[in-house]
Amino acid sequence: MQLSYWELKNWFTQVDYTIVGSGIVGLHCALALREKFPAAKILVLEKGILPQGASTKNAGFACFGSISEIISDLKTHTEEEVIELVEKRVKGLQLLRKNLGDAVIDYKPYGGYELFLKKDEAFFEHCLQKIPFINAILKPLFHAEVFEKQVDRFGFQNIFDYLIFNPFEGQIDTGNMMQALLKKAISNDILILNQQEVTTFQDLNDKVEVVTNGFTFTTKKLLFATNGFASELTQNQVQPARAQVLITKPIENLDIKGAFHLDQGYYYFRNIGDRILFGGGRNLDFEGETTTDLSQTKIIQDALEQLLKDVILPNTNFEIEHRWSGIMGVGNHKNPIVKQLSNNVYCGVRMGGMGVAIGSLIGKELADLV
Known part of the structure; x- marks a missing residue:
């Protein structure tokens, strides 16, 4: 891609901080950096039209873990x-609620x-x-x-x-949360570019050369907040874990309110007004769900529908309105990875399916590294 003089000058010259990933972690990191460095040029690159992983695709659970x-x-x-x-x-949820x-x-x-x-x-x-x-x-x-x-x-x-x-859990509107974060980032003079995938990078000691699917530029610091996609570029011990979800059409006289966990947390559901959002089932096919493919599979979608009929909504007529998938980042340890990778490259990844709860805190911790 041939960039114009104006594009180079305003977006890609003298970039102080480039963050890869515009989800919960990436935007909280950008906002924390802005607080620390009011005059810095901060650029966020996102490979999707919207955050590609789980930040706009999760169930909106404000939870810290079932028993x-x-x-x-x-x-x-x-x-x-x-x-x-x-x-x-718990602290991450408090920070999210306080910030927004x-x-x-x-x-x-x-x-x-x-x-x-x-x-x-x-x-x-x-x-x-x-x-x-x-x-x-x-x-x-x-x-x-x-x-x-x-x-x-x-x-x-x-x-x-x-x-x-437990009385300490709740639910949020995931779309409202991410829209508010994006608005807050833009109002704080943080530049966000979508459909820009970082393909390679090189730490040159005093700066980092970043190659995307469209162009090459340099930045003083490069920070990865790509969670389930982290292993592609950061070589971290993060495995993608697909989470398949469905939502019903409105159900008359629905009397279910809360955040519900089932089968050791592998299934989860909640009400959204008078609808039921239901997701999970990756334990039916761990190998198949270790993927960054955002499609759905018959085995899991059938299991979700069967549990709706047999357990959650027995004797209730319902219709499925929509289905989707998100990509979590998991590993052999539940602790997120927040570390410096080289002189000028850092990462905050592996949310372990708890991005809503800890994403804001990990974003702040990532900013604190620099």
Whole structure:
């Protein structure tokens, strides 16, 4: 692409910070850099029309982890690491709400619930037994009991009569959140270019040469906030994990409100007004869902519909209005990777499916590195 003199002068000359990825992490990083360096030229490059990974495609859960997820994390992480992860998620959500405002992101504190299928009796009993212990280790963070057993009042079927509830989770409007972040970035003189994919880069010690699908330019610092796409350029231990989602048409007299977790967190659903958004199922095909392909598969979409019929909306007529997929970044550890890669190159990646919760905090931590 041949750029004009004006394009080169205004967008690609004397660039101080270039951020790859315009999602939650990338934009929070850009805003934190603007706060630190009021006169800096900050450029954000995004390969999609909108943020390509999960920032505009997630379910809008303001959550820090269901009890089964926390119990699962304790098998592969130390108790201190798990507490630190939960604390990061809680602080990240607080930062997101503070930065944008609850009214703007349509935050609703409906609480979080975990359902247990009848076939999972042993696991259900295990989670119930662990409630006192999990509450004890989380009490310093929340100063209250987090999890409790509650009778199912939503009319679900083929599950145990009790759900595990916590009052500290909520839901947000993902579209409103990202639109507000983009507006805030633009109003802070942050340049955002879409459909620009970084193909290679070279740290030249005093600057970084960046090659995109259209042109080449230099920047003083290069920061990657590409999460599930991170391994393509940063060689980090991040695996893409596709999350397939569907949403129903409006359902008359829908009486389901909250953020719901099912089957050890591999499924999740919530109401959006009088609709049900339902996603997950990658545990049905881990290998197939380790991909950056944004399409859907029959095996998972059929499973989502069957669970809607058998568990979530029994005896209720519903129609699917829309389906989509997002790409998360996961790995063998739940901790995000925030580090310096070379003299002038940095990354903040691997949100572990918790981008809404920790994305704002990781963006700030990424900016703090420079």
